[in-house]
Amino acid sequence: MQTFDLEANGLRALNETLQAQTNTTNETAWDVVNPRGSHAIAVGLDAPIEVTVNGSTGYYCAGMNQQATVHVKGNVGPGVAENMMSGKVVVEGDASQYAGATGHGGLLVIKGNASSRCGISMKGIDIVVGGNVGHMSAFMAQAGHLVVCGDAGDALGDSIYEAKLFVRGSVKSLGADCVEKEMRPEHIAKLTELLSEAGIDADPAEFKRYGSARQLYSFNIDNAY
Amino acid sequence: MCGIVGLFLKDKALEPKLGAMLTDMLITMSDRGPDSAGIAVYGTDNEGRAKLTLQAADPSVFSGLAGEIEDETGVPVTLRLIDTHAVVDLPEEKMAEVRKTIRSLRSDIRVMSAGEMIEIYKEVGLPGDVAKRFDIPELTGTHGIGHTRMATESAVTTLGAHPFSTGADQCLVHNGSLSNHNSLRRKLAREGVSVETENDTEVAAAYLTWKMQEGATLGEALEAGIDDLDGFYTFVVGTKDGFGVVRDPIACKPAVMAETDQYVAFGSEYRALVNLPGIEDAKVWEPEPATVYFWNH
Numbered sequence: 001m002q003t004f005d006l007e008a009n010g011l012r013a014l015n016e017t018l019q020a021q022t023n024t025t026n027e028t029a030w031d032v033v034n035p036r037g038s039h040a041i042a043v044g045l046d047a048p049i050e051v052t053v054n055g056s057t058g059y060y061c062a063g064m065n066q067q068a069t070v071h072v073k074g075n076v077g078p079g080v081a082e083n084m085m086s087g088k089v090v091v092e093g094d095a096s097q098y099a100g101a102t103g104h105g106g107l108l109v110i111k112g113n114a115s116s117r118c119g120i121s122m123k124g125i126d127i128v129v130g131g132n133v134g135h136m137s138a139f140m141a142q143a144g145h146l147v148v149c150g151d152a153g154d155a156l157g158d159s160i161y162e163a164k165l166f167v168r169g170s171v172k173s174l175g176a177d178c179v180e181k182e183m184r185p186e187h188i189a190k191l192t193e194l195l196s197e198a199g200i201d202a203d204p205a206e207f208k209r210y211g212s213a214r215q216l217y218s219f220n221i222d223n224a225y
Numbered sequence: 226m227c228g229i230v231g232l233f234l235k236d237k238a239l240e241p242k243l244g245a246m247l248t249d250m251l252i253t254m255s256d257r258g259p260d261s262a263g264i265a266v267y268g269t270d271n272e273g274r275a276k277l278t279l280q281a282a283d284p285s286v287f288s289g290l291a292g293e294i295e296d297e298t299g300v301p302v303t304l305r306l307i308d309t310h311a312v313v314d315l316p317e318e319k320m321a322e323v324r325k326t327i328r329s330l331r332s333d334i335r336v337m338s339a340g341e342m343i344e345i346y347k348e349v350g351l352p353g354d355v356a357k358r359f360d361i362p363e364l365t366g367t368h369g370i371g372h373t374r375m376a377t378e379s380a381v382t383t384l385g386a387h388p389f390s391t392g393a394d395q396c397l398v399h400n401g402s403l404s405n406h407n408s409l410r411r412k413l414a415r416e417g418v419s420v421e422t423e424n425d426t427e428v429a430a431a432y433l434t435w436k437m438q439e440g441a442t443l444g445e446a447l448e449a450g451i452d453d454l455d456g457f458y459t460f461v462v463g464t465k466d467g468f469g470v471v472r473d474p475i476a477c478k479p480a481v482m483a484e485t486d487q488y489v490a491f492g493s494e495y496r497a498l499v500n501l502p503g504i505e506d507a508k509v510w511e512p513e514p515a516t517v518y519f520w521n522h
Binding site for chain 2: 036037038056057058059075077078093094096097115116134135
């Protein structure tokens with residue numbers, strides 16, 4: 001286990017050190033102490049390493065992640081795991097706005113609540129939220145899965161493409177072209193797998209599925225202003 | 226972008242440290258707003274006394290002012306000069322008369338704040354430098370609000386810096402930009418409420434003052450603002466005994482709050498709160514969009 005004191009050694013040194021790890025590195029476990037809400041902690045990683053951040057972070061924690069597992073023992077600011085490609089990011093607390101935005105792959109787990117725009121423009125990432133998500137979550141979501149164990153705010157899945165949304169609690173309102181859909185056995189199976197990977201104990205049978213009505217795919221004069 | 230910090234103390238033991246705690250928070254928010262900074266502090270309530278915070282580009286205009294006010298009005302006042310600002314201590318019931326006299330004696334003096342407890346200090350420059358010029362770390366008080374500015378809607382000037390105060394013991398700081406401030410400024414003018422600058426935030430402050438003059442509580446005024454103010458905003462508002470927070474319904478301007486038995490704190494980012502006592506065990510949350518939060522002593 002390597003320990004890195006962010007306050008003593010600085011952000012640039014942390015990210016350079018973590019980004020320098022290769023697929024064959026022996027230093028696979030990293031502990032970051034004194035994050036003190038700093039921005040851009042553990043961004044751009046591309047090695048199968050495990051990074052634990054002991055405290056809360058600011059903007060863009062674990063952005064552009066590939067392969068690595070980043071575990072935040074606290075809350076995260078806006079844009080956690082933004083544009084993640086692969087790997088896993090786990091947040092023990094809450095996440096601020098646009099968590100997992102534009103993510104292409106990997107798994108983002110938020111054990112607390114996520115605020116507005118969670119999974120905006122997601123392109124293949126899987127996001128599991130233990131609590132609630134705020135308004136405009138999964139806006140223009142293209143691919144991947146968003147699992148919400150609590151409630152969803154206004155305009156869920158507005159202008160959604162082919163991402164699949166699962167919500168256990170209430171949905172304040174659905175966005176344009178987002179509709180409730182049938183929960184088939186393959187969806188239950190996928191949801192069971194995601195909850196298990198996220199380590200969240202919830203009954204897949206209690207969730208509803210939402211997705212695209214596919215009415216915005218081609219031009220419709222009634223949608224024009 | 227701008228930075229906001231706010232602190233509302235529940236524990237009296239922290240009151241002597243208010244200025245120091247707010248300064249630390251403010252400096253952390255320097256990169257959100259390096260062009261100007263300002264702070265409003267609510268100090269001790271001296272029964273029957275009131276304060277005017279004045280500002281002048283050339284502080285030499287304050288020379289002899291206290292004596293001249295006394296000569297004109299017969300009211301004994303004291304004046305404490307702090308860099309480009311001066312705080313005049315006067316009997317509460319003489320506020321209107323003294324303000325009028327100052328206006329007639331010195332046209333180049335601006336009133337930053339007026340009230341029983343509030344003092345506002347703001348200037349162009351890095352937050353750390355501004356805090357040092359006004360000795361902010363030494364200030365004692367029950368609650369305070371600070372702002373670091375990165376100007377978007379109006380010029381980088383002392384008068385364009387936040388906080389804005391448009392009513393007795395009231396102040397407001399803003400992260401965001403309002404799109405209907407010109408029409409609202411005209412509407413307020415018809416109601417007899419005038420603002421001094423071209424700044425959008427001052428219009429929001431004047432709007433809340435007007436609502437409260439009409440009988441609304443701070444909470445009600447903020448609720449009404451959600452309907453009447455168009456644009457992006459995270460506002461933090463101070464009154465004589467209260468502290469309020471509201472975000473627009475889109476809520477893209479960041480906000481983090483923390484509460485313990487000792488205080489309620491606001492920061493644009495969590496970074497601003499990390500040195501507060503007991504923050505590790507505080508209740509920390511992001512205020513909901515279009516939801517009014519306020520605390521009173």
